[in-house]
Amino acid sequence: MNRNRQLVVQKFGGSSLATEDLLRNVAERVCERREQGVDIVVCVSAMGDTTDELLGLANRLSGDRSPSPRETDALISTGELVSASLMGIAIRGLGHDAISLSGRQAGIRTDETFGSARIASIDPARVLRELERGRIVVVAGFQGLTLADDTTTLGRGASDLTAVAISASINADLCEIYTDVDGIFTADPRLVPNAEVISHIGYEEMLEMASLGAKMNPRSIEMAAVHKVPMLITSTFNRDAKGTKINNFQDQGTDMEIQRSITSVVTERSVARVTLHGIEDRPGIAASIMTPLADAGISVDVIVQNVSSNGLTDMSFTVGQEYLQRVAEITSVNEDVGYTELGTRDGLAKVSIVGTGMTNSPGYAARMFRALANAGVNIEMITTSEIRITCIVEQDQLAAAAKAIHSEFELETV
């Protein structure tokens, strides 16, 4: 491998590889890039809905039990092996030398948490050796191997994580994530028609956005931040897309010195709220409420607790609307928690602003709330972090809310 050449990791997701023709199209893009004199590692997900289809089979065959996580990982990891070897074959068919590697062959070692294993280490020796032989290296995403020699998977959407981890291990110049959108937008273009693709964004902001539902794997952003892997989120299908670059702000050059204070408006439909009235205001009460939900695999989002009076208080929290009924069931039989009334409310949505520019700068919350008020949007709940302000609003007011905030912070003028 000639390290005067650029070294790029390109990751393609399942929707970019859903059919034979799409896979061939991706192979062509990889080869075009190669012909520009770039060394390339391609990281692939399973084709289309392969993973879900295999999971369906596993569930049907396992009878009343859940399929064993170890066996499930052995099963679903084959989806990426198929797309990796087919990609190797397609690239070779276009006249370039290529080799496919399983996660194991790419040196990815994980812990034993089948289904959502964490990467313990990467030995990049084989990947580097194949690059040195002038080959395009295709790595099966989403998988690794335990010390006990069993195949693991890294969790849904974790092919991004494989791409970032490989990038870090071989010190790649760029990790490109190809998706079905042109990049990260200032707002959901379906809600805010004049939303724009953000050209640069910092890891922290991207992490907030990923955890707010932007289609990125938060663990991969975290790993990219830790290992300082520059990323580009761009489109498989639109060759004119410039994409969104994710890196540290100090790496973003002079044009970023005047930073936008707010980077984007992030929205999430289908939120529901649960309110427990008249609960005891004692240490551990929040844990008592949340633990059974966590055990059931339900993630709770915004949590708000009021000031108590007479030793009793109210607590509200939001969950994905699809979980509302189960949350109500689980909470109503929770003997560790006494309450006077359990209220539920669906048809809500979440709108947030994200931007490192708001750190230590007051006034953003006020501007956001006023913009919502002027648009006639009622705020149901509020929560904030260092670089984010989130409001829960009525679902049917979500578009109006997003547009009002987008306009207030002039995000259409990127």
Place this chain on the structure above:
Amino acid sequence: MNRNRQLVVQKFGGSSLATEDLLRNVAERVCERREQGVDIVVCVSAMGDTTDELLGLANRLSGDRSPSPRETDALISTGELVSASLMGIAIRGLGHDAISLSGRQAGIRTDETFGSARIASIDPARVLRELERGRIVVVAGFQGLTLADDTTTLGRGASDLTAVAISASINADLCEIYTDVDGIFTADPRLVPNAEVISHIGYEEMLEMASLGAKMNPRSIEMAAVHKVPMLITSTFNRDAKGTKINNFQDQGTDMEIQRSITSVVTERSVARVTLHGIEDRPGIAASIMTPLADAGISVDVIVQNVSSNGLTDMSFTVGQEYLQRVAEITSVNEDVGYTELGTRDGLAKVSIVGTGMTNSPGYAARMFRALANAGVNIEMITTSEIRITCIVEQDQLAAAAKAIHSEFELETV
């Protein structure tokens, strides 16, 4: 593992696993056997036509080139990984502990001949460890790993080979091969309606029959013979089938002391003959004819060369009818071979008798030829081995030929 218990390897082919329901049915049979107190290793092929479908994809994606054998093996070996993990899941769903292992995890190491690799060694440590833990071990057939850490496949139909090799490595008491027929028949029941399942057969006879087209992988019989692995060929679908036991005759007990001299009639439809008239009778001429055919992957079967006159001779050989045109093309442009005339003839078939009983016992050939003559069947070519006599006959006389021979040697009275 309690070695007072019986240890059995069970191999199920693709047609036994073609659908979800069939796979579940196989899992049930495995569990029933387990409940009889037997330790079990299950060896599986890919489900149904998976391998062919993956090969089709590979061919279409590789453009004008052939897909790389290494990438093809990486691709098609996933079929067995899928069926192995699904079998593990189905068995666990029925309440038994099971674990699936890839060929690599089962310790199978091969040479580097992608597409038809030879097993170099097996380290049974993991299989034995899992058996000792009381688990049913499911091994993905058809695959292994090279010393350079690449996945290989062992050739079409080679899941049998995996089963026999695993049996040898763990010293199994029996290697059961489950198929879509009740066992090995004295003749093809479609041609000879009163054909019977053979209860016992020796490795040598089975090897002759396998190379004559019986649906068994000759390499697996060879390996079973070398390592003295007793085998049972039986039916997945007919639970009443007793199957055919393959082992050494000395292991077959007193009832086999009066051995049948002839074990079976083996037939093969769709044979064609090529005759080269007036070729030079010199050393190397046969090699000159056969080498380009071998290079093209065409196997030549019966070869007959006449006594020469005037330094010229005739040579005839048979090939599968589907290869006739290519053989004629290849041979006609072969500059190493001069001939006066190239004749071809299709519409032929092959009928053989096999039996160790005929070793050193004259008269079997004469009885076979007379039976054919009495049935009005003309013999086109003859070839023999120590334990086999083969005649080439007209295709439309094949059934009559098989019936006549079957009756002559009283094979219906097993």
